[in-house]
Amino acid sequence: MKTKPTLLAGILAASMCLSASGADLRIWTNSQGRQVNASFVRIEGENVVLRTADATEHRFPLAVLTAEDQAFAKAAKAEAAPAVSANMPAAEAAKVVDTLVYNGIMSGNEDRVKSNRAPLKGFNPVSTDDHFVRRVYLDIAGRIPNFEEASTFIKSSDRNKRSKLVDMLLETDGAKTHLYNYFAEMLRVKDDFEQDNVRGTPYIGWLKEQIAKNRPWNEMVYDMITATGKMWDKKPDGTYNGAAGYLLRDSGMPLDNLANTLTVFIGTDVACAQCHDHPFADWTQRQFYEMAAFFGGTTTRLGGRDFANGDRGKVLMEEIEKMVAANPELDIRRLRNGIQNYIGANRAAVKDRGASTLKLPHDYKYKDGAPNEMVSPKFVTWSPTDTETPAYKGATDENIRTKFAQWMTHPENPRFAMTIANRLWKRAFGAGVNEPVTNIDDPSNSTNPELLKHLASEMVRVKFNLKEFMRIVYNTRAYNAEVTSENIPMGDKYYFQGPMLRRMSAEQAWDSYMTMVLDKPDTYKAPLQDLYAKSIDLNLDTVDAKTVLIKYDAFRKMAAKERALMGGSLDDVDDMMMMDKKTTRPTTTKKEDVAATDGPGKIISYEGLRLMRAAELPQPAPGGHFLTDFGQSPRNLIDGSTKIGNVPQVLMMMNGKAQKMLTSDESPILRTIEKVRDPSEKVDAMFLSILSRKPSVNEKDTAKRVLGQGEGYANMIWALINTREFMFIQ
Incomplete structure (x- = not known):
């Protein structure tokens, strides 16, 4: 939307008192003879951007200036990005980012012309308030705003209301929940690990806790790489050792875990190099094994000598079977498998055994090594000068796994800060500066290399504070622009003239439904999972059969209660047994004991659906759930979600349980409408509750x-809710 000349007159009049100090300031005159002291920033299409001495940027049509000033502006060069200070406010830091984005747009026009596409004139126009409020709620809080939130923002006349809304949203529980969803997909977080019958509950709790505390990213990753012991071990500060879940997620698969680690944290896709030299990158198979050697002295499964020379488990099971066999009411075959799995879960622990024992594969075929040759740990480099940086020289710990963590999370690692910065940029704009985000081996091939380099330096400047980094991104002019809805041809670069038009993720769609159903969905939380850690832990070297049976009963009781609370059948409680501590006589647990709701949160259900945010539901959701049908990641692959439409989605939107909830008598939307008397305002309330905007004249008449x-x-x-507008972020 273009600024009217009368607005320029107001800007000029208000700025007349400003000093003309500063070499870059000059007097600008409009066609009405009004003047202002300001510096030239850039031309954006038909608009000119000037900055007054109070550091405020103003945009207005170039045509309202005198012919002399128009000629000066057209001949002037766009302002270079200003220097960044250590404690620069987010709004100022955002302007630096915008300068680099704008420069990238201009330099990218040559490529657009070559591909027969019209050149860009700069940023897209500023988005409307209704588009912005809906977008920023979805991007930061992971849901649409409710009626009150949308209407309050749209009605506000505060000139700083957008930046204030960003600040407010970053502090909400919704922001923490939405960021957890992103990391859970990236890290493939699941309730049930595929190996060792281990549940990821402590890992999930730890990850949520780190996000809630706004823990710096480098510290979080360092903990995940260096953690030792079981996930449910208690640390000196009373918290659980959930960070161990990262390595245990790929227990017994150290090479796969390393490939995932390099892909997720330093944007290097080296999976191919496990078996052969990489066909499209400089990575060799030997380099991959040299990196893997940093984990060559680490095990994720206790066994052998760690389990009383291997005999302890056999003796323990024999004692347990004798005790269970004494009670004919119990099915020993059914219990045997459960108890064996229960004991086996306690073998899942991260432990360092000393020096690396990793060898090249038996069929190694390259000249730089021999089959079964021992491999020494060695860091990969991207340029000849990398080894001279503090990241390489500062990694000195004797423990090779800790040494790897020191190197990878160091602020001057060539890829660590860049990778997370690029990921969070894509989270806001729909595309990374470098695509794919899993491979940044050559940053010079990115859409805007200078922008990518600057975002990495900003991540370091804010000390890996993800909240502060996001504050900068969401305050940029680029993010505040209208979305780009044109189709970007495959292989073409996107220059971030505004965010890309995107479909909601499965979690955003579900959490938006929960907003319309619950109004304030963050109120409803799943029960605390502390019982899992208490009931699962065994010391395999000292535990006796009686203790195993008592704790196993507590574990099964906890698991059944959780299933009941989260929508499972109470029939799961059948055949549970409890060992009386005094008589060791098994007894049956009552179903009503399991049905009671525990925990700090309140659980509401609708036809079997638990009405809570996606992050509070099973990870991932079971088959047939709304989240599954809408593309939630099954958490087997990094970034494994999909936003492709399908028939089950259409049926779910038209006739599913989630749709029925919105039209029930208890729907917050209907309750909001009932509070309004005027029919016209009722329609407004409905549109604001669902689309975060008021209806057009034609829409209101139809409604x-x-x-x-x-x-x-x-x-x-x-x-x-069945419109394209609802499912897309614009």
Whole structure:
């Protein structure tokens, strides 16, 4: 939207008192003779951007200036990015980013012309308030705003309301929940690990806790790489050792875990190099094994000598079977498998055994090594000068795994800060400066190398504070622009003239439904999982059969209670047994004991669906759930979600349980509408609750006709949530 000349007159009049100090300031005159002291920033299409002495940027049509000033602006060069100070406010830091984005847009026009696409004139126009409020809620809090949140923002006349909203949202529980969803997909977090019958509960709790504390990213990753012991071990500060879950997620698969580590944390896709030299990158198979050697002295499964020379487990099971066999009411075959799995879960622990024992594969075929040759740990480099940086020289710990963590998370590692910065940029804009985000081996091939380099330096400047980094990104002019809805041809670069038009993720769609159903969905939390850690832990070297049975009963009781609370059948409680501590006589647990709701949160259900945010539900959701149908990652691959539409989604939107919730009598949308008397305002309330905007004149007329019919409100709600506008972020 273009600024009117009358607005320029106001800007000029308000700025007349400003000093003309500063070599870059000059007097600008409009066609009405009004003048202002300001510096030239850049031209954006038909607009000119000037900065007054109070550091405020103003945009208005170039045509309102005198012919002399127009000629000066057209001849002037765009302002270079200003220097960044250590404690620069987010708004100022965002301007530096915008300068680099704008320069990238201009330099990228040559490529657009070559591909027969019209050159860009600069940033997209500034988005409307209704588009912005919906977008920023979805991007930061992971859900649409409710009626009150949307209407309050749109009505506000505060000129700083956008930056204030960003600040507010970054502090909400929703922001923490949404960031957890992102990392859970990236790290393949699951309730049930594929190996060792281990549940990821302590790992999930730890990850959520780190995000809630706004723990610096480098510290979080360092803990994940260096953690030792079991996930449920208690640390000196009373917290659980959940960080060990990162390595235990790939227990018994150290090479796969290393490939995932390099891909996720330093943007290097080297999976191919496990078996042969990489066909499209400079990575060799030997280099991969040299990196893997940093974990060559680490095990994720206790066994052998760690389990009383291997005989302890056999003796223990014999004693347990004798005790269980004494009670004919119990099915020993069914219990045997469960108890063996329960004991086996306690073998899942991270432990360092000393020096690396990793060898090259038996079929190694390259000249730089021999089959079965021992491999020494060695860091990879991207340029000849890398080894002279503090990241390489500062990694000195005697423990080779800790040494790897020191190197990888160091602020001057060539890829660590760049990778997370690029990922968070894509999270806001729909595309990374470098694509794919899993491979940044050559940053010079990115869309805007200077921008990518600067974002990495900003991540270091804010000391890996993800909240502060996101504050900068969401304050940029680029993010505040209208979305780009044009199709970007495959292989073409995107220059970030605004965010890309995107479909909601499965979690955003579900959490938006929860907003319309619950109004304030962050109120509802899943029960605490502390019982899991208490009931699963065994000391395999000292535990006796009686203790195993008592703790196993507590574990099964906890698991059944959790399933019941999260929507499972109470039949899961059947055949549970409890060992009386005094008589060691098995007894049956009552179903009503399991059905009681524990924990600090309140759980509401609708036809078997638990009404909580996606992060509070099973990880990932079971098959047939709304989240699964809408593309939630099964957490087997890094970034494994999908946003491709399909028939189950259509059926879910039209006739599913989630859709029925919105049109029930208890729907917050209907309750909001009932509070409004005027029919016209009822329609406004409905549109604001679902699309975060007021209806057009034609939409309002149509809605009034529909609302006059039977079940009009339910039909109108159904129609709005099935629109393309609802499912897309614009």
